[in-house]
Amino acid sequence: MKLENLNQAIDLTKKFTQKPSNEELLKLYGLYKQATEGDNVGEKPGGFDFKAAAKYHSWLNLKGKSKSEAEKEYIALVEELSKSYL
Template sequence: MSAITLEDAVALTKKFTSKPSNEELLKLYSLYKQATEGDNTGERPGGFDFVAAAKYNAWLALKGKDKQEAEEEYISTVNNLSAKYM
């Protein structure tokens, strides 16, 4: 079990002094969504909304990952990024 909760990890990301890369942000987004909602069952965004499509695809890539596993990976990722962005 992680020493910090999902909520603690989310709060920690708000203290970053610089913005993580788009790839890192997508990883955080997709892990958070998988941990809190489970598999992505929404409709794929259409048109030219590339940000929404990237988020959708990142979350979809985690299909089948257990919520608890996603939460632990999210917390671990935040801990690693905090050393870089705080």
């Protein structure tokens, strides 16, 4: 399946019949945030909020990547995941 834009990719993830792994979800989250907001400039979450910390670091690891490159990578990842989760 060839997706043309971020919105199509987001819509396709909502049709997945199984939940992707936590690692895959973190990749999707980081790429989505980088594509839509750019570099992560937020404060690091508190020490015991492990889910928020994982999401924060997933996005932070993409610092410097352009929004358009992050969007392309997000779309490519959704296309790849759709082979397993649709």
